[in-house]
Amino acid sequence: MKSIYFDNxxxxxxxxxxxxxxxxxxxxxxxxxxxxxxxxxxAKEGITMARDNVSALIGCHPERLVFTSSGTESNNTAIWCAVLANPDKKHIISSQVEHHSVIRLLEFLQKHGYDIQLLSVDQQGELDLEELGRSIGERTALVSLMGANNETGVIWPIKEIGEIVKSKGVLFQSDAVQMPGKVPLDMKEIPVDYLSISSHKIHGPKGAGAIYVRRGVPFSPLIFGGRQEKDRRAGTENVPAIVGFGKAAELALSHLQRGVDARLKTMRDYLENQIKTKIPEVKINGAGQPRLPNTLNAGFRYASSEAMVQEFDEKCIAISAHAACETGTVEPSHVLRAMGIEEDYIYGTLRISLSRFNTIEEVEVFLNILPLIVQKSRQLFPM
Ligand SMILES: Cc1ncc(COP(=O)(O)O)c(C=O)c1O
Structure with a gap:
């Protein structure tokens, strides 16, 4: 059986x-x-070429980019930069739906005396920008808000958010790991101080990420040692992974310029409409908001995510219940909890995330199998 990968x-x-x-x-x-x-x-030439390509993907000067090992390291680096630059400011604003590479560091800082304010979202995953504006004060060291959510695909207006945060003179960091190659990104347009991206989300290898650092904003390395990355990230570079990241970025930009986003959206919207037609009692989480064109998060009433993911796996189709780094937890995701998704639906959520390598034929195979798998799972749901 040919396998289908829908967990991009x-x-x-x-x-x-x-x-x-x-x-x-x-x-x-x-x-x-x-x-x-x-x-x-x-080897150095390879890194230089990669830096040019990755910076072109997000519209920044190559020197503003620091290569890291991952999106996680990029997020951690940025948050520490803001903390170390503002020793007298102990208030950090973020949201309840961030990736754990932000949330767990903020929990750590909270244990060490920081006042961490996690903004809530509504049922569609929308952030209240007025609340954000009201929350920023004299003691705020940093606002950390993601560009697009990895589970629902909901996109936040980071340009507008940046304008609010910068008007108050506060540092703004954004986790944009899910965005490059799916939506255009231009650092000249978005007033963000630090932005995190990751190679393995754009058809590059694991082990490479990057952080964009706006000129003039405070920067302290997370890792000390040699003089690599102009003293901003020590350790001998993972050259093959960085080179791969560069090539992946070059390809991502060229596919985006040729309309891959529209193709993904057509495929995702077809999938979404067919699911709503074929299956009763299903809700699409975040559907009322701007979303990444490749992402679909569907809650099936009285179904079990875990059972369905397993059934699909047995049919060689990879999808997920929530973020991969939280697999193994029986609890529904913190993102859906924060959105207040009803109990009847939250345990039956599936995330389907497409890429340019997926085809409409694969979508049809998935749609043919789905009704039976949902029905089987619903029979198991403990009422
Ligand atoms: C939104 C978001 N931020 C950060 C990360 C972490 O990136 P990495 O896997 O490169 O550490 C991920 C990965 O799932 C993500 O989806």
Whole structure:
């Protein structure tokens, strides 16, 4: 049976062109980019090219980009920058629906005396921008709000948010890990101080991420050691992964310019409409908001996410109940909890996230199987 991968918000398959670009850096171009000889300089060239491509994807100057190991490290770095730059300010604003790479660090800071304010969202995942404006005060060190939610795909207006935050003279960080390649991003347009992105969400390899740092904003490295990344992130660079990230970024931009977002949206909307037609008692979470074109989060009343994910897996179809890093927890996701999704629906939620490698034929295979799997799961639901 041919397998179908519909879990692209967890991670994406590496584009074969990305693999090709990486291979020389695992073989003959293996040098340490800090070495002055030709082996080193050849590896360094790979990093320079990657920096140009990744910065082009988000519309920033290449020097404003610091390579990290992941989106998680980028988020952690940015938050620490703001904390260390403002030792007298102990208030941080974020939201209840952030990724755990933000939430768990904020929980840690809370234990160490910080006043952490997590803004709530409504049933559609929308943020109250007036509440945000009212919440920012003299003691606020940072506002950390994501650009797009990994579970529902709901997109927040980070340009508008940035304008509110910057009008109060406060640092603004955004987790944009799910955005590149799906929606256009331009750092010249968005008044954000720090922005996090990650290679493995855009058909690049795992082990590479980046943080955009606006010129002039405070920066303190998270990791100390050598002088890599202009003293901003020590440790010998993961050259093959960074090169792969660069190639993935180049491809993501070119696919976006050729309308991959519209193609994904057509496929997602078809899937969504068919689900609503075929299955009774289903709710699409976040449907009333702007959403990533590839993401669909559907709650099936009286069904079990875990049972359905397993049934699909047995049919070689990969989907998820919630964020991959929380798999194993029986509890519904904190994102859906924060949105106040009803108990009848919250335990039967599926996240389907598409990529440019998916086809409408795969969507049809999924739709053919779905009614039976939902029905079977509903019979199991403990009433
Ligand atoms: C919104 C969001 N932020 C951060 C991360 C973490 O990125 P990484 O897996 O590169 O550490 C993820 C990954 O799932 C994500 O979806």
């Amino acid at each position: 918000n967890a991670t994406t398959p590496v584009d074969p062109l990305v693999c090709d670009a990486m291979l020389p850096y695992l073989k003959e171009r293996f040098g340490n980019p800090s070495s002055p000889h030709r082996f080193g300089q050849s």
